[in-house]
Amino acid sequence: MLARGHLLIEDIPGVGKSTLAQALAGTLGLHYARVQFTSDLLPADVGVSIFDPETHEFRFHSGPIFHSIVLADEINRAPPKTQSALLEAMEERQVSIDGVTRPLPEPFFVIATQNPTEQIGAYPLPESQLDRFLMSIELGYPDAAAERELLISGDRRARIPELEPCADAATLMAWQREAAAVHVAPALLDYIQALLTASRTSNAASGGTPAPGAHRGLSPRAGLLLVAAARAWALLDGRPMVLPEDVQAVFAAVAGHRLAGSTRAGGPQAQALLRAVALP
Template identity: 40%
Template sequence: MQHRSEVEAADALRQAYQQISAEIGKVIIGQQEVLKFVLISIFSNGHCLLVGVPGLAKTLLVQTVAQVLDLDFKRIQFTPDLMPSDIIGSEILGEDRNFKFIPGPVFANIILADEINRTPPKTQAALLEAMQEKAVTAAGVTHRLSQPFFVLATQNPIEQEGTYPLPEAQLDRFMFNVALNYPSFSEELQVVKNTTSTNKVEVNKLLNAEQIVYFQQLVRNIPVADNVLEYAVKLVAKTRPHGEFASASVKRLLNWGAGPRASQFLILGAKCHAVINGKYSPDIEDVQAIAKPILRHRIVRSYHAEAEGLSADDIIEQLF
């Protein structure tokens, strides 16, 4: 059994999650599942990729999350002419004839990388390096980024013309790949009602950077039973067509499977998912609940899977 203080801390995280969801719900109608994965990735110290058509309030969602969590927020619109220095900052010659570093927009707690597949690989790599190292290097000097640091990138799945798809190795840096769907009829009705009047909804600040870092540490300290650990690692191993756990259908439907980072994120995400659902340790259901957005961008479908019209989610479903 955990210490009383740890149990209280887990309860505090669950309450904070519920309050944050309710507060954001004042502005964002529907998208509960998306919001859940965004908040889990923040509390698990991961990054999130949102894939959805324009107009689904991706930017508004991120802005509202930043407001409620009282975090510094910057939005970077990715374009084909964006340079790495436009993101991380650059050295300029000051009036005193000395070079000084001017920080770029990456120096914030929450970064919205809008349409990350619109910019060339060199600029994508600059952001992804910052995501991994939580620091940037300019003119040989390393500058630490403020904590917590969280990147939420968006991609439009429709237009592929003039885009630079993220390579698999870079997609792997994102904890979740969350698919956004159109709102239901009643949700869209509510959205139109809210956004076409003069009513402005104000949201309250519920947490600060220090508390978020504390909760991130708490999530890491949650114990996990051996059978849950083994289940998560085996689930990832089953996606590897050349591995010992691959079934005949995986060998036929997948060209490439997920790496060890998927196993780490499955456990971290399952811990957080357990706590926000009132449990003090994750079980197999928690791993399954978050498996699709963790695995869908880490597996590469074969020609057979595409010919049969099987999505990554269909294949993951078979693994359960």
């Protein structure tokens, strides 16, 4: 959020993806909406115009996309046309409905969840659509202690309305401006460029041999997003400048789904790139 990007969570159902999005909205005091993606969901279902029988005209109705935090649940269960409508809105931060362009709220943050593509009914996101997400992560299973506490205390979703906001939209936008102002030294930019180049030219992520299913190298957009994510990480650590450790901390989440189409497949390739490229 600090880097003004969007998040893709790739994991199995039931590990808390939806709960995470709701809790985040509650702690930041932002309006939240959830869209359950299904095979029959239409692009118009995200933000629509509704026919008014009294005036015989279409009246604009702000759909779930017009919220500050939008959970696009199981995005790979919807057909490509519907996926594309949401992802274009994420990129442009506006939507065009009936020839009228309407800006989306600020801040605007999409958390999309995706089930493993081997599950029945999944439409894998193409590479161009995956590139719209700043980061892709897996939540994974909780450790034994956390799972035991969950079993004892029960479903935590009932307690989400009790959350007290610790910030608001204006505060979050101020944090975003602070993150964008974090200094990145020329030596750090050299390091980021070296990572980008290595991903394109040397197959460092596969030890010199193209990895099965490997995609193209990281794009300039990936480099821009890597800089933004590293700046946000440095700000969270209370520093006015980016260190190599910040780049390393966010690299797998930024690069993994771009290198191999999924977090699980691309994570090892991202780690291999970090090992192959010398620190500044």
